[in-house]
Amino acid sequence: MIVRYQHPYAAFRQFDRAFANREFERLVRLGFGRAAVQSTLRADVYTEGEDLVVRVAVPGAEDVTVELEGRRLSITAEREAREAADGDRYLVRGLSSGSFSREFTLPAGTTAEQLSAEVADGILTVRVAAAVKPAPEAVRIAVKGAPVEIESEAKAEDAEAEAETK
Helix, strand or coil: CCCCCCCHHHHHHHHHHHHCCCHHHHHHHHHCCCHHEEEEEEEEEEEEECCCEEEEEECCCCEEEEEECCCCEEEEECCCCCCCCCCCCCCCCCCCEEEEEEEEEEECCCCCCEEEEECCCCEEEECCCCCCCCCCCCCCCCCCCCCCCCHHHHHHHHHHHHHHHH
């Protein structure tokens, strides 16, 4: 006689596999349209000298828009889904399609004349010229009413010996 044990949560695991994140996203899109599932663009933001550089991955995007409104830099991209031709069969379908966007807050005083943008190899590079201002030097401020440091005998002897050598 063969006795088969089934874990009490095995049904949940099967459900989890059947309705993974992508399947759930597909169902939401079917029920509510593409606007229900928001996607963001992956990005790196760094400085090169005095320039601020924003690099955004936009592979396969046909329509890329860069806008500056006040201090807000908005990047949107649109990627169309490939329609399967007769006889084509998808084995794996992992490329997202639709509208993607990302927003960044730029330093105060940034103007459109400072911005330049270019796309190469699926990477959008937005450069903000002279956006990074050098940090002001630290200045020590004397604090009134701070306790006075009492010199120890060793410090006093060191000061006397130093004065004698001069």
